[in-house]
Amino acid sequence: MLIPSKQYREFEKECLLLIPSKYRKNIDYPVNIKAIFYRDSKRRVDLTNLLEALDDMLVKARSYKR
16 A cells, blocks of 8 residues: 655645635546646656556545535
8 A cells, every 4th residue: 555645645635725625526427537637746646646646546535524
């Protein structure tokens, strides 16, 4: 089991606070998601990891309580 870093957990918490509760619902049909990632450095990053983090946050948002 991989344990997320403290930095990732803080990032996830901030992101979850930005998703209004009216949008926190089950989606049982295909959707398109446009993701724009702004970063503060030009260091190379794995796009797959960014997208996986986004997916994880959307799943978690459904059960996240403010």
